[in-house]
Amino acid sequence: MTSKLILLRHGESEWNAKNLFTGWVDVDINEKGVEEAKAAAKLLQSEDLLPDVLHTSLLRRAIHTANLALDGCDRHWIPVKRSWRLNERHYGKLQGLNKTEIRDQFGEEQFMQWRRSYDVPPPPIDKDNEFSQYHDARYADIPADERPLTECLKDVVARMLPYWEAHIVPDLAAGKTVLVTAHGNSLRALVKHLDGISDDDIAGLNIPTGIPLYYELNDEFKPVTPGGRYLDPEAAKASIEAVKNQGKK
Numbered sequence: 230m231t232s233k234l235i236l237l238r239h240g241e242s243e244w245n246a247k248n249l250f251t252g253w254v255d256v257d258i259n260e261k262g263v264e265e266a267k268a269a270a271k272l273l274q275s276e277d278l279l280p281d282v283l284h285t286s287l288l289r290r291a292i293h294t295a296n297l298a299l300d301g302c303d304r305h306w307i308p309v310k311r312s313w314r315l316n317e318r319h320y321g322k323l324q325g326l327n328k329t330e331i332r333d334q335f336g337e338e339q340f341m342q343w344r345r346s347y348d349v350p351p352p353p354i355d356k357d358n359e360f361s362q363y364h365d366a367r368y369a370d371i372p373a374d375e376r377p378l379t380e381c382l383k384d385v386v387a388r389m390l391p392y393w394e395a396h397i398v399p400d401l402a403a404g405k406t407v408l409v410t411a412h413g414n415s416l417r418a419l420v421k422h423l424d425g426i427s428d429d430d431i432a433g434l435n436i437p438t439g440i441p442l443y444y445e446l447n448d449e450f451k452p453v454t455p456g457g458r459y460l461d462p463e464a465a466k467a468s469i470e471a472v473k474n475q476g477k478k
């Protein structure tokens with residue numbers, strides 16, 4: 230038996246367009262992101278990949294994208310489960326700062342180490358910084374000493390996988406088509422797990438905004454086709470290149 234998993238990064242956000250590190254800052258998608266989400270609905274409809282259940286993060290750019298994508302293929306009524314464990318990676322002190330300015334200030338090597346290394350997090354954000362979520366009510370259930378103030382991708386894998394095993398895999402095992410609408414780095418963490426990508430090689434993987442990535446999974450919930458398949462490969466290729474080059478002048 231195989232199962233159907235669709236991964237969808239939120240459409241372009243207001244801060245993606247401004248080239249700002251976002252992380253857990255709760256910005257919305259912009260007009261382009263809205264159009265990307267509506268286009269994702271058409272792609273799902275055209276391939277008859279109609280989700281039976283939705284999993285999202287606690288951030289509005291993912292929630293808004295999911296609502297538009299599902300509304301556009303008349304699946305707005307399906308059950309939804311939300312978790313901080315699908316949130317974007319927490320970018321620590323870099324949240325709210327300009328990617329190009331950070332690259333200029335600290336140099337290419339440090340910029341890329343903070344952005345794409347597996348196990349080196351940016352400096353932690355101060356709990357009372359305007360771009361900190363430490364006191365945000367939606368994270369009240371996370372024990373205070375476990376509430377992230379910064380994360381590396383290794384941290385994201387560690388907090389995302391328990392959710393994958395406990396909440397997403399059971400839906401797949403029940404034969405449901407699952408839509409996971411999340412973020413560039415929480416999806417990089419999940420793709421790393423699915424495709425068995427090494428800690429070094431994951432640095433070269435980037436996820437485009439708003440383009441569904443479809444995986445057919447075997448009965449061990451591993452991809453039948455490594456890497457899955459973007460429902461709009463050409464658009465995905467262009468968007469991936471743009472994500473890769475963020476911060477460059």
Ligand SMILES: O=C(O)[C@H](O)COP(=O)(O)O
Nearest residue numbers: 249250251252317344413
């Ligand atoms: O949180 C952010 O800044 C972006 O959504 C992801 O940024 P990155 O592609 O630079 O990790």
